[in-house]
Amino acid sequence: MAISCEAIQTQLAEAGGDTGQLTDEERLHLERCPECCEVAAGERALGLIFANVLPAADPGLELRVRSAMRSTRRRRRVIALLPVAASLFVALLGAVLLGGLPGGSLLALLPVWSSQGWVSLAATLSDWTAALRTAAGATEAVLSPAMLGLTLVVSLLGVAATVVATRRWRRISPWRDTD
Amino acid sequence: MSFSDATDEHLVRLALDGDEDAFSHLVTRYQRRLTAFLGQLVGDIELARELCQESFIRAWSALDRFNPKYRFSTWLFRIGHNLGIDHLRRRRLKTVALYRTDRDGGEIELDIEDATKDPLGHFENAELSASLKQAIDGLRPEYRELVLLRHFGCLSYQEIAEFKDMPLGTVKNKLFRAHTVLRNALAAFL
Numbered sequence A: 001m002a003i004s005c006e007a008i009q010t011q012l013a014e015a016g017g018d019t020g021q022l023t024d025e026e027r028l029h030l031e032r033c034p035e036c037c038e039v040a041a042g043e044r045a046l047g048l049i050f051a052n053v054l055p056a057a058d059p060g061l062e063l064r065v066r067s068a069m070r071s072t073r074r075r076r077r078v079i080a081l082l083p084v085a086a087s088l089f090v091a092l093l094g095a096v097l098l099g100g101l102p103g104g105s106l107l108a109l110l111p112v113w114s115s116q117g118w119v120s121l122a123a124t125l126s127d128w129t130a131a132l133r134t135a136a137g138a139t140e141a142v143l144s145p146a147m148l149g150l151t152l153v154v155s156l157l158g159v160a161a162t163v164v165a166t167r168r169w170r171r172i173s174p175w176r177d178t179d
Numbered sequence B: 001m002s003f004s005d006a007t008d009e010h011l012v013r014l015a016l017d018g019d020e021d022a023f024s025h026l027v028t029r030y031q032r033r034l035t036a037f038l039g040q041l042v043g044d045i046e047l048a049r050e051l052c053q054e055s056f057i058r059a060w061s062a063l064d065r066f067n068p069k070y071r072f073s074t075w076l077f078r079i080g081h082n083l084g085i086d087h088l089r090r091r092r093l094k095t096v097a098l099y100r101t102d103r104d105g106g107e108i109e110l111d112i113e114d115a116t117k118d119p120l121g122h123f124e125n126a127e128l129s130a131s132l133k134q135a136i137d138g139l140r141p142e143y144r145e146l147v148l149l150r151h152f153g154c155l156s157y158q159e160i161a162e163f164k165d166m167p168l169g170t171v172k173n174k175l176f177r178a179h180t181v182l183r184n185a186l187a188a189f190l
Helices: A005-015 A023-030 A034-050 A061-098 A106-126 A129-141 A145-170 B009-014 B020-042 B045-061 B070-092 B127-137 B141-152 B157-164 B170-184
Strands: B099-101 B107-109
Touching: A005 A034, A005 B170, A034 A145, A034 B170, A061 A145, A061 B020, A061 B045, A061 B141, A145 B141, B009 B020, B020 B045, B020 B070, B020 B141, B045 B157, B070 B157, B099 B141, B107 B127, B127 B141, B127 B170, B157 B170
Parallel strands: none
Antiparallel strands: B099 B107
C-alpha cells in the first residue's frame, strides 16, 4: 500500500516530530521525502516553542482551594441537617396544632405565647426527651390514624433525606477501566 | 503508592473518600496547564489564575457528580472552559472603549496594554512570544481551540476528541492543518 505524505505528516504532528512511532516503511519514506523531512524538523522545533508556554505555578493556589474545600464541606454538613430539623419541626407543629402537646391547641395558646408563652415553649423544646414522649402519647390519643401515618412519613422522609445528603458526598461512583 | 505515581482516577477516588491531599495533588498536577489554557482563552494571566482557582473549587464541589465515563482532565478543562466563556460573555457586555480626540476632532481608540497580564509574558524571547500570540490568534477558531487544548492544556489527542466530542481522526486532521499554519507563521523561529 502506498504511503501518503499527509498520513506521515499527520503522525509527525501528533508525535511532535518524533519518528519513533513510524513503521520501517514509513521511516524509509521519510528518508527519501524532503517535504516530510522538513515537516518532521518543523514539528520538533514547534514542540520546543510550545514546551515553554506553561506559566509558573501559583504557590498560593493549593492553599486557597483547600480553604474553599473546607468551607464547602462545612456548608454541606449544615445543609444535610436541614431535612431532619424540618421534619422534626413539622412533626412538632402537627402535634401542637392538634393539641398533642400539653396546654391545649395552638390557637388557644397564641395569646398566652405572645406574653410569656415563648419562654415556656423554649424550655419545653429544650428537653427533647420529654417533648417527644409527650408528643408520642398525645399523638396516640389525639391524632387520627391517617394523620399519624402522615406525620410518620414526613419524619421518615426527613431522616432518609439526611442519610442521602450525607452519604452522597462520600459515595464512590462506579469506575470504568481506563484504557 | 505515592500521589505522584497515582492516576487521576485513583486520586479522584481518594478525594471522594474525603482525602483532601489527593485532590490537592490534582490541583498541583493540572494548575499550570489549566492556567495556560485559560490564559490564552481570556488573554489575561491574572484572570486565568482566578478562573483556574474557581475551576478547581467547582470541580471539588461537584466531584460526586463527576461521570467516570469521562477522564478527569477533560471534565476539569470543560469546567474551566465554560467559566472562561461565561467570563468573556460578561466582559463583552461591560466593555467600555476608551477614546481620545485627535487634532481633526476624530476619535482614536487608545491602545492600552498591560504586559504583566500577557499569558506569554514569561517568555524570554519577546519577539517569539509576540509572533506566537499573533500566529495563534490568526488561526481559524476551530483550529485555535484545538491548539490551545493540545499545547497549552497538554491534553492528548484522545482527550481532545473526548472534550470536543469529535472523532479522533478529525482531531488529528485539524491539528495537522493548524500545525501547518503555525509552522509557516513561525518559520523565522524554526
